[in-house]
Amino acid sequence: MRSHLTRHVFRQIIYSALHSETLCWFNPRLHRPLPNRTCLPSATVFSRPIFGFARAPARKEKPPNFDPGCREMLELNHAQSKHERPPPRSALVKAFSAFVMDRHVRQKLSVDDSQIALLLTTLRYLQDIRTAEEEGLGLSIEDMVNTLELLKVSKSKEPEELAVHITLAEALYEEVDRLGEMAGEDRVKALNSLIKILALKRRPEEAQKLLEKYWQHDSSVIDPTQWKNVLVGFALIGDQDKMLNVIEMMEARGVPFDSHVHQAVIAYYTKTTKDVEMTKIWYEMGMARGLEPTRRTDLLVLTLCIYNNELAWGEPILRSFLDTKLQRTPNDIKVSWKLILQWAVARGKRFEEVDRLLDLLVQKSQEEGLNVRPDIDMINPLIKYAASQNDAYAAERYLALGLKRGLKPDYKTSLLQFEYRIQSGDLDGAKAAYDELKDKEYEMFDSIAPLDRLLVALCNTKPLRYAAIMELINDLKERNTRLGPDAVSALALVHLQRGELQELIELINAHAYRFSPKQRSSILNVFVTYCLDRSVLTAKVWDAYNILRRTFPEVDPQTRTQMMSAFFERGRSDMATHVFGHMRHLDIPEMRPTVDTYVLCFEGIGKAADPESLGLVYNMLKLDNIVEPDTKLYNSLMLAHLGCRDPDESLRVWRNIMHSREGPTENSIQIVLRACEVAWHGDKQARDIWSKLGKFEIQITKGIFTAYVGALAGHSLIDECLELINKAEEEVGYTPDVQL
DSSP states (O other): OOHHHHHHHHHHTTTTOOOOOOOOTTGGGOOOOOOOOOOOGGGGGGGTTTTTOOOOOOOOOOOOOOOHHHHHHHHHHHHHHHHHHHHOOHHHHHHHHHHHHHHHHHSSOOOHHHHHHHHHHHHHHHHTOOOOOOOOOOOOOOHHHHHHHHHOOOEEEEEHHHHHHHHHHHHHHHHHHHGGGTTTTTHHHHHHHHHHHHHHHHHHHHHHHHHHHHHHHGGGGOTHHHHHHHHHHHHHOOOOHHHHHHHHHHHHOOOOOHHHHHHHHHHHHIOOOOOOHHHHHHHHHHHHHTOOOOOHHHHHHHHHHHHOOHHHHHHHHHHHHIIIIOSSHHHHHHHHHHHHHHHHHTOOOOOHHHHHHHHHHHHHHHTTOOOOOOHHHHHHHHHHHHHHTTOOHHHHHHHHHHTTTTTOOHHHHHHHHHHHHHHTOOOOHHHHHHHHHHHHHSOOOSSSHHHHHHHHHHOOOSSOOOOHHHHHHHHHHHHTTTOHHHHHHHHHHHHHTTTTTTHHHHHHHHHGGGGHHHHHHHHHHHHHHTTTTSSSOOHHHHHHHHHHHOOOOTTTHHHHHHHHHHHHHOOOOHHHHHHHHHHHOSSGGGGGGOOOHHHHHHHHHHHHHHHHHHHHHHHHHOOSSSOOOHHHHHHHHHHHHEEEHHHHHHHHHHHHHSSSEEEEHHHHHHHHHHHHHHTHHHHHHHHHHHHHHHHHTTOHHHHHHHHHHHHHTTTOHHHHHHHHTHHHHHTOOOOOOOOO
């Protein structure tokens, strides 16, 4: 016969309610009674698949995808913000070097603004902990010089971010210069790098001062091309007078304003700003000084004329270029054909006319015995021009023109095809062009922007083309391609809407940590908008919020307060209280709840009548050493207790108001009278308050009078209420109405 214990164990197994007899770890706060067996969901019953195979293991969350060294530098940043112990010095030195070496080896991988900020934070910390006996920081000279090289090519336009770049560059140069003769030639490299960084990051005056200082001392340590960088730097900030002054200084110091310096200025105006008027001024200035424009200068100017409808001004330049800058060699003939064809297209020649023009050019070369044949490099500029005019049809026709002549599309053709098809909304065509690019053994894109646009467009299609999105994402993962903030934002919304939380976390971990605060804000806004959307299920909003608070600790208090209020509006005061609690436990004082936040929370709890949440938040208030309660906060606390059917506690809060320096307001009096309406013997408290109002000659507003009548009516003092109502106009000057 089976024992009672055996029967008990089998019964527990059947109902999936196994109980541990080990009490050493038992914590009463964590104990929960077992659910009623009759109500136990079937999904929780242990089961085995029909073939006996075990279930697939739970999917593990992938850790954030940090670049080499970034984890330790982020830990330093986090420790400083929370006043905690930072990582060891050796670990930070190693992290700094690992990051710089990784970027130096992978030269095509740019440095983000957030990463530059981490480098600066780490460098400043190493400087702060350096002892008086130490000369260096533990970083090698090579690491510091390579960091300056990275700053030279880093791209940023925001003034705040540029300031961080320059601060880091100056600090690095100071450290290299501090080593003196030990630095050797690297000291000269660091100086020239600093001058270029200052010049091209909107500090040309500082670059000029450094240049003049060291030029006078020893011009051999200065690269003469730095004068060109300073000149372009003043062009960057639009100061023509300073540009002319720099030219005079150059010539006074034996550095001529030659065709190559002239080319650098023209390149800035034609490629960076695309400023036609400034290009005309400086091109003609060079001619007036007797300079012969380089071949590159003329090509830049002619290209600008083609794309900005300045054909009349560029016509003499084109003739001069064709007559004097080109030889009758096959390569130069192809250059001339490219220009002639682009010029014809810009003049509005039709497709058939361009086709005949190309025939005539081929025929002429054959007559000269050169037998030059067109190639795809002549067709690509025509496609690019058509795309710039938002004419996808013309671009396709020029592509067909090349195919008709047996010209096989190359990498540039497919890339142009990809971009103009996205621009025209032809996602299927863009996807086909992308597939062609994948098959070519080239670096995919100089910029991630086209891929971002394709992903954003696919994510915004209705109905959603999820299979195409995931196919593209999987391919990019294999190629280790990084997405931009716009693509990450669009993809995050897709995962949120589909409830794919694991994929969403992996996406954020893979990309968001390397974005600047401004870029991260675009992703954060997707979460916030989703959480505030009342059409989204509450459970999904809660999941999204939890991912948000873990991955975006920088969420400001206003946004957190909005989310708290949104949960109150959804009738989930427990979730709202958790949001408040997460704010309350933040380490940064500026991020923690204010008096207004407490007020909103107490008012929401009062409307929801949730005494458990009220107890939690009230305890947080007691332990809060930053917030000083005022009458407004006490008013909300009275409302919360009143909403939770605890009028006696509301009256206790009222006594706190009476003894406070600020004292009660009109709202305080109305709230306490409402509490008296339902409190035990509240009529006596109400009469006491009423007598004090008369004693201190406090103005009786209609709201206060109505609340007092309600307090008496709540205790069935009908006769006294009627007497007050009948004398209302005589004593307080209010005519009785429906509300009263």
